[in-house]
Amino acid sequence: MSLFEYAPAPESRSVVDIAPSYGLFIDGEFGEAKDTFKTINPATEEVLSEVALAGPEDVDRAVAAARRAFESWSALPGSERAKYLFRIARIIQERSRELAVLESLDNGKPIKESRDVDLPLVAAHFFYYAGWADKLKYAGLGPDPRPLGVAGQVIPWNFPMLMLAWKIAPALATGNTVVLKPAETTPLSALFFADVCRQAELPPGVVNIVTGAGDTGRYLVEHPDVNKVAFTGSTEVGRQIARSVAGTGKKLTLELGGKAANIVFDDAPIDQAVEGIVNGIFFNQGHVCCAGSRLLVQESIASELLDSLKRRMTTLRVGDPLDKNTDIGAINSRAQLDRITELSEIGAGEGAERWSPPCELPDRGFWFAPTIFTGVTQAHRIAREEIFGPVLSVLTFRTPAEAVEKANNTPYGLSAGIWSEKGSRILAVADQLRAGVVWANTFNKFDPTSPFGGYKESGYGREGGRHGLEAYLA
Ligand code: NDP
Numbered sequence: 001m002s003l004f005e006y007a008p009a010p011e012s013r014s015v016v017d018i019a020p021s022y023g024l025f026i027d028g029e030f031g032e033a034k035d036t037f038k039t040i041n042p043a044t045e046e047v048l049s050e051v052a053l054a055g056p057e058d059v060d061r062a063v064a065a066a067r068r069a070f071e072s073w074s075a076l077p078g079s080e081r082a083k084y085l086f087r088i089a090r091i092i093q094e095r096s097r098e099l100a101v102l103e104s105l106d107n108g109k110p111i112k113e114s115r116d117v118d119l120p121l122v123a124a125h126f127f128y129y130a131g132w133a134d135k136l137k138y139a140g141l142g143p144d145p146r147p148l149g150v151a152g153q154v155i156p157w158n159f160p161m162l163m164l165a166w167k168i169a170p171a172l173a174t175g176n177t178v179v180l181k182p183a184e185t186t187p188l189s190a191l192f193f194a195d196v197c198r199q200a201e202l203p204p205g206v207v208n209i210v211t212g213a214g215d216t217g218r219y220l221v222e223h224p225d226v227n228k229v230a231f232t233g234s235t236e237v238g239r240q241i242a243r244s245v246a247g248t249g250k251k252l253t254l255e256l257g258g259k260a261a262n263i264v265f266d267d268a269p270i271d272q273a274v275e276g277i278v279n280g281i282f283f284n285q286g287h288v289c290c291a292g293s294r295l296l297v298q299e300s301i302a303s304e305l306l307d308s309l310k311r312r313m314t315t316l317r318v319g320d321p322l323d324k325n326t327d328i329g330a331i332n333s334r335a336q337l338d339r340i341t342e343l344s345e346i347g348a349g350e351g352a353e354r355w356s357p358p359c360e361l362p363d364r365g366f367w368f369a370p371t372i373f374t375g376v377t378q379a380h381r382i383a384r385e386e387i388f389g390p391v392l393s394v395l396t397f398r399t400p401a402e403a404v405e406k407a408n409n410t411p412y413g414l415s416a417g418i419w420s421e422k423g424s425r426i427l428a429v430a431d432q433l434r435a436g437v438v439w440a441n442t443f444n445k446f447d448p449t450s451p452f453g454g455y456k457e458s459g460y461g462r463e464g465g466r467h468g469l470e471a472y473l474a
Contacts (some may be wrong), residue, residue, distance in 0.1 A: 007319075008109025009324040011111045016098040018105075018188065021050040021355040022213060024058055027065035028204025033058050036214070039187055042108035043321050043330040043365040051187045054210035059179070059219040062208040064470035066150040066177040067225055069205030074147045074175040078134030085172060087200040099192060103161055104321045106188040108330030108366070109284055111322050121401060121446055122165040125464075129169035129446035134467060136174060139466055145473040147175035148251055149227030153321050154217040154241075155190075156233040157183035158388075159288040159330050164190055167230050168207060169448075170314035175204050176228065183233075184213040185333045214418045218244075226250060226470060232289070235386075235457045236410075251254055253471045254288065255453060258414030260435065261407035262292030262443060266301045267402070270420035272441065274308045277392070280417060280443040282328055282370050286390040287336070289414035289458075292443050294383060295372075296403050300394040305376065306394065309317040314357040328390060331366040340368050340389030347382035347393070348375050377452045378409055386412070400425065406434045411453030417443045436462075 023030040033052035040047050056063070073081070092099065099122075100115040109118075125293050136145050151171045155163035160182055171178050182190035194209045210216055214237070221229045221241050231241050232255040245252045262280050264273045280292025297305050321329035331337040348354045352373040361367040368389055376383050376393040397403040407416055416435040418426050430438040436454040439445060447450070451467035453459065461471050 006325045007049040008320070010320060011101055011104075011322045011324060013101055013105065013322060016101045016105075018049050020053060022187070022191045022211070024052045024062070025056050025191065025207075025209040026058070026062045026199065030194070038186065039106060039185065041105050041365075042185070042332050043362070045364050049188065051191070051211045052214045054181075054212040055218075056219045058221060059210055060218065062179045062210050063150055063152070063188070063220075063223050063225050065208055066179050069203055070147075070149055070177045070427050074206060075205060076175070078136060078175075081175065082133035085126050085133060085169065086199055088196055088202070089123050089126035089130060089159060091196050091199055092119070094125060095122065095196070096120075099161060099189060101322070102192055103189050104329070107157065107160060108321050108332050110326040112324055112326070113284060118159060118162050120446070122161050125162075125165040125169045125448045129173035132466075133173040134369055136469065136473065139469050141470055141473055145174070148472060148474055149176060150225060151176045151178050151228040151230060151472065152220040152223060152226035153180040153230045154221060154233065155180065155182055157186040158284060158289070160186040161189040161193070163232050163444045164193055166232075167274045168364065170463070170468045171230075171472050172206065172468055176472050179208045179220055179226070180423075181212060181217045182212050187211040187325050191394065197232060221245065224248075229253075230394075230471065231255070238459055251471065253453075253463070254459035254461060255461070256457060257388075258289045258291065258412045258458050258460040259294055259386055259410045260290055260292050260412075260417065261294045261295045261296050261410075261433075262417040263403050263407060263419065263429065264298065264301070264305060265403075265418070265420040265425065266298040267421040268274070269421065269443075270301070270305055270308055273305065273419040274312050276417060276441070276443045277309060277417060278312055279317070281392040282390050283444050285328055285331055285368070287332060287388055288444065290437060290444065292415075292417050293387060293392060293467070295392055295394045296397055296406055299398050302396050307336065309372070310355065310357070312433050313372070316357070316359075316370055317461060318359050318367065318369060318422065319362060328370060331368050331389060334366055336366060336388065337366040338436060340387055340391060343382055343385060343387045344371060344391055347376070347380060347391075350380045352376045352380055352382060352393070366448035384410065400429060404429060408434050411457040414458035415439070
């Protein structure tokens with residue numbers, strides 16, 4: 001199939017100023033730390049900035065600042081806290097072009113996604129929780145719900161700004177104060193957010209940002225003066241955190257990995273299903289915890305669907321994340337690229353058939369062509385483990401019961417998709433799937449009013465919606 005040649009349409013990177021170095025944001029001020037690390041653009045390997053690495057004393061200072069701020073912040077009427085959150089939401093909207101470019105530079109995701117998905121959802125999240133701040137009594141959580149205190153929050157690199165919003169908006173709306181650690185490879189949008197807090201005149205200490213690697217996260221979640229831990233990331237680190245928090249009285253929510261089944265029945269509209277499959281696994285380079293990474297297709301339509309899917313994949317544009325035509329950007333880090341490469345080689349070694357459309361990958365930076373594996377069985381590692389990249393494992397089934405059995409045969413339970421023309425079939429199958437979110441005839445749809453979270457090794461607790469308030473209230 002021939003592809004239209006599009007002229008390059010790059011977004012200008014000059015819309016955002018990146019400082020050569022950034023300190024830690026504690027008690028409303030940027031301050032230095034003993035050590036630093038570099039953050040790079042994964043599409044070019046160019047160093048973007050040098051960022052402070054928070055040690056135990058820095059985390060101590062940040063938690064102490066959050067503790068001091070808690071007294072007055074939690075005593076404010078909800079309607080006053082709401083004003084700050086509305087202000088933050090509006091500033092994010094006003095500065096969303098800068099933020100989208102920054103996110104794409106630091107993360108590698110296509111600008112059309114950071115601009116049209118991440119940033120609008122970030123603002124929506126703050127608007128939504130701003131609306132709750134003065135209505136907590138009516139949230140169904142008792143007549144006088146109280147904030148917990150200082151929240152220690154650790155987030156991953158796949159949606160840096162959106163995960164920040166998921167964590168900070170409900171925490172502030174409910175009267176808690178925050179120390180947040182962004183991922184080592186994507187600290188810049190959280191530091192930009194620190195500036196947004198200053199612009200909104202948020203009282204010092206209500207939000208503190210400590211940048212660093214895994215150890216900084218560990219100091220934070222293990223800090224004795226933290227009352228609430230919220231983590232999004234790998235199941236392995238989630239397990240460590242659950243162990244270290246056990247018995248301390250800290251409240252904990254964990255949003256971990258996934259291996260979602262995207263189930264296509266024989267009566268599904270093929271073209272729409274193909275769009276949903278592409279969105280499910282290639283959105284954000286597949287760095288999505290709820291990605292539809294296992295396609296379960298009914299055997300009778302498998303070859304027709306796969307032909308269509310392959311044709312569609314040849315039209316995906318891989319390359320410069322700042323180009324507005326780009327569909328698939330850069331892999332976030334060399335470590336992640338190595339992991340995707342390794343698991344894909346294991347998939348081929350175990351006998352699955354690998355296919356990618358012809359595509360030219362840039363010489364510098366971290367890239368992986370969109371890939372599908374057919375002939376995958378339940379025993380294959382690529383059917384069981386989270387690859388967290390643009391790699392789809394395709395399995396087939398004959399009956400709805402077999403589809404459900406295969407979909408649930410995973411240690412995870414975060415999300416699933418069902419494609420069928422029949423409403424009764426969708427409801428019957430959704431009811432049997434052990435997944436926190438089930439999409440029907442769509443995929444990867446997010447909304448701040450809708451709770452999100454998993455079963456089994458995908459973690460516990462819900463973020464978003466009224467349910468998301470519960471994690472921050474006693
Ligand atoms: P991690 O779980 O290590 O990273 C998530 C966050 O936790 C980061 O901020 C990280 O810091 C921090 N962290 C690391 N170790 C600790 C610790 N002991 N205590 C507290 N915080 C810690 O994920 P990775 O980036 O290492 O990715 C590994 C794999 O995890 C991926 O290949 C993917 O499969 C999966 N993953 C799943 C995500 C999801 O949303 N489901 C998100 C990210 C990854 P830092 O990154 O700075 O070291």
